[in-house]
Amino acid sequence: MANRTNVGGWLQGKTVRKGGITSTNAHSTRSNTPQVQSTSTTVFGGGVKDSSGRTSEYFSMDDQCPVCKSDRYLNPKLRLLVSSCYHKMCESCIDRLFTLGPAPCPICQKVLRKLAFTPQTFEDLTVEKEVAVRRRIAKEFNKRRDDFQDLRAYNDYLEEVEDLTFNLINDIDVPQTEARIAAHRAENAALIERNVQRDEQYAHALKEQEEIERQEREQRASEARREEEMEREEREKGRREIIDRLETSSKNAAKVIAKSRAEANKRSSARTAADTVLKSNAQLLRSRAAQSTVVPDVPHVPLQDDWYAYEDIYTLMSSYEDPYSEAVRKDREGIMRAGGYRVEEAWERALRSAVMGLDLLPLVGQGISDVDKDPSSQPDVVMAAA
């Protein structure tokens, strides 16, 4: 009774290793509830797996087989499995009814096979069914946003998928829905295949990354161990040294000890300093990345003022009648060009200086009178004074 009142009965489910039931005893020390035990020789696969690849099996003290009415009191090893029509049955019933081949379900008369029975994960069988349906649908309807031209098309597609799923879950127009699914499969076979491969690659990459991080952790741990070992050895050595020195030297014992203590301290502090520098790169990167989520980064803005909005004030010509720069432009030796000097820059400067103040209003008020009163605002004057 107590189990029923809890939310999500599968939380109390027992964990069965993917490979087989025989290994379940391995975790028996952890729990005080009886383990799921199988009386059948058949290994039933399927069921909903959690992220670690295990199947959590739903299990309750008032389980009763709807077919033979046997319950946990009569048969402590009772294990209920779910048929493809989502009816529960105990293992002995399954063995009895289906060992000789496909047979109708005793509840709904649908023809079932023995191997199509799966362990139960959720207390509510409609959830079990929904999960199975969604899993099946997701396998074939695996298009992504980038497979569509616009968001609208993608949303329409999601809507359609949801429709199909809903129909299957609630047994509405099943033949028609199946036909639609088959049609979709036929139409998009290549795309589905490609997306499956892409997902696999992604999962693979994820696994690889995990593996790399695991190795890194291990390496760090072993480094730490080695360091500890070294430190211990060093301490040991130091102690021996003190004893040796006390043996051989004629100095004051307290002085000798203090001296070697100081030496040891110096050594160990040098080591810790080195340690802080040698922090692993990954760790640093991690803390750096964790920092960088507070203020959002903004796209690059090349220039943050309107300087070049006034470019049209003048037009720089390709050449000018300019006796001053004639020698430069001729550049007989070619050294101006090689050095990167541009006479255009000089021209541009001259032009810009000429037009720079054209549309500025003359200075009035504070600025002018300030300068008048206070000639030292010109740094040159100050220098002259100095």
Place this chain on the structure above:
Amino acid sequence: MDAVERANTERQKRWVKDQKVGEGTYAVVYRGREFATGRKVAIKKIKVGQFKDGLDMSAIREVKYLRELHHQNVIELLDVFSSKTNLNLVLEFLDSDLEKIIKDRTLVFLPADIKAWMAMTFRGLEFCHRNFVLHRDLKPNNLLIASDGQLKIADFGLARDFTDPGHKMTCQVITRWYRPPELLFGSRYYSTAVDIWSVGCIFAELMLRTPYLPGETDMDQLKTIFRALGTPTEEDWPGHTKLPDYVPVGQFPRTPLRDLFTAATTDTLNLLSKCLIYEPRKRIGAKEALHHAYFFALPYPSHPSKLPKLSNNTSSRPLDEVDGNVDMNASGPGVKASAPNRLKRKLSSPGDELGGRPLARRLDFTQKRS
């Protein structure tokens, strides 16, 4: 003269010198503050007297250009005053520079960080160039970082404005590792391209975390450059053999940048190679660089406030603790902070049994869906 002196003492009173923070060849730098507001400033006291003919050239240059240039990415000169025989420049106080940040091995740069620094450098430089000022000493050491993360170009001691045609400039400028080949070959006529080369070297240094072209002498510098980028041919750089100090330094083959910058994107390398073109006239300009595809590509440049900063001991402590927690529950969220999107995907779709798809999909009305 009296009025000038009075005004000067008035100015002097506005600022308070605190302690000495550094000493250069021609100046001593003090930390100080504004008397009225308490705002932190740096006061650069120029030593006068040890030069026969008055003030040191670089002090004059610095005042001359900083007085004119006001930009978010250029250091601000707040005031100038004299005390006894010294000239004092009051500058914005900026506590770190890019060199210190590059050298701090506990900091990790994301590609977005480098992009942000480069954007700020180019923006500041573009501002100088549009005002016809050549900086002529760009290096990480001279790119200061404000406490809010803004990068500011500083040290205009070697700056000068564009010359009139036919006027010679000195080629003994720019710290050697960041000096372009045309200056190493002794060209006396050059342009904005010299600064771009320095920025290219800084760009590479940000990615490598070590100087890109560290030559030991001027001769060796040329060799280092050619070893990295290949000896230029007459076609690469017309006329370079006629430059005053041209000397052949040996033939080196060109190695693709990709070999050294293995993790960089194509855009990144494209911009870098354009900054390091031998022929100065073909080298990218600062304005052009700011419009380069590199800056528009994802990831966006980091927000200045998020850029790596020099860590004080106090601030590094909590970070360590975070790391520890993350390692403890290795399967929990947040472990793969480096790839948050992938992690999210994984949690919502438990593996291959479900064909990598979430069980139920919701209708999706947002335009952005990863």
